[in-house]
Amino acid sequence: MIELLGFQPGYMPNDELRFQFTIRDLDIESISAIEASVVWVTDGKGSEDLGVHYFQRLTGEAISGRDWSESQTLSTILPESPLSYEGRLLKIRWLIRVRIYLNDGNELVTQEPFSLGTKTS
């Protein structure tokens, strides 16, 4: 189980985004990789676009050498753009996304939206 903790629903540009995640009820030996990212995605009529602001991938010893039952804290300074947007043809959403790849080929994903800037429409 992945749990995202300690972040607010709204941030302003250049704010520090600090978030935590914990992994519970999962055998660490069964994990092949963990990815944590802060991304923006477009939603709406157009094909989906994705921009990665922060990305971290852990594999091998970087996973086995940690106690994942404790909260893992990550932080990043948020950029000036793109700001969150709610339009008719286009929406821009910011997300914190954590992916866990298991040795059997499956993956677990959890993500939480947040807004950057004062939401415009």
Place this chain on the structure above:
Amino acid sequence: MKPFFRLYGKKRGHRLAGWWLAGRVGEAFWFATLFSVGVLTLSIVLGLQLFSPDTNAYRIGHGFWLLVLISSLFIGIGSVGFIYRVLSVAYSAEYRSAIANRGLIRKAERRTKGKAPPSAIPSLQAFTDSPGVRLSFRLPENRPETRQLVLASLFVLAWDALAVLITGFALGGLLRGKADWFLTLVAVPFFLYVGFRVSRWFFLEFRRATGIGPTTIEIDELPLIGGNEYHLSLVQYGKLAMKKLSITLVCEEVATYHFGTDTRTERHEVYRQPVLEQGRCRIDWGRPLELTCNFMLPKQLMHSFQSPHNSITWKFTVEGEASRWPLYCRSFPVVVYPTVSKASQPVEHLNRTAPPS
């Protein structure tokens, strides 16, 4: 029931029809086959040429080079497609994006130094490389009709040349007493009639595009930032009796999407702000119409945004109505930045020219 295997991933609205992995594997298999066919064909063609030249199976000539070209294309398309599909199965969208954007850290560093635009905002370079006469920057004009006019001129030239050629053949036949009646009675009138119509249409379009003189817009500051006031200058050249001229600041959402095998683009206007209105006036050669105005860009508006399939664009549109001319509309794109602290504003922002007194 979802198919276990399919040749390509099929989208139905926002979701994929069937199991996404089956589609991806099918696509990877298709590109791998294309690559294999290319390698096999190229190996056979080159192998026979190198190791059994006596058999003369594929002589070096147009056919040989065509086979080499097609096989190379198969190899190129197959390998790129296969690698892309494998990456899309093996790695997450975020990881692929991070790999593709290797310069992410360097770009972020440049952004903080003010040399690169903020993330997902168009570069200012295209807007600031043309200094203005009255104010700091002369805005570039977006004229999609120029390309249409060039293509139309090529078509008209080719058609008229063909019509002249056919007419020449027909006249030559008549003078030699060997008239081709089909050519003379059907083909020549058809080609001359169509040639006359397309030439007339082209010259009317050309006159419309060039008859109304050029329009220039200059601005004192770029990029635009919500909450700031800007000074704008418009110059309209030509010899015109204007009934009305207006400048409007417009913001549009632009979305590009795939509909079957088509790629479509949809626009939606989300903001319109009248900037300047001018009533009746006369413009002569050497005495252009010069207008200046100030305008305030409201806060809480979305900044310019650019991604591969979606964008938010800002532009000034100049709409004019002149006697004996059709209505015309010209657009001048600009870039709007998000409202941020002064420290992170780009260098160009400091190059402010005082408005003319």
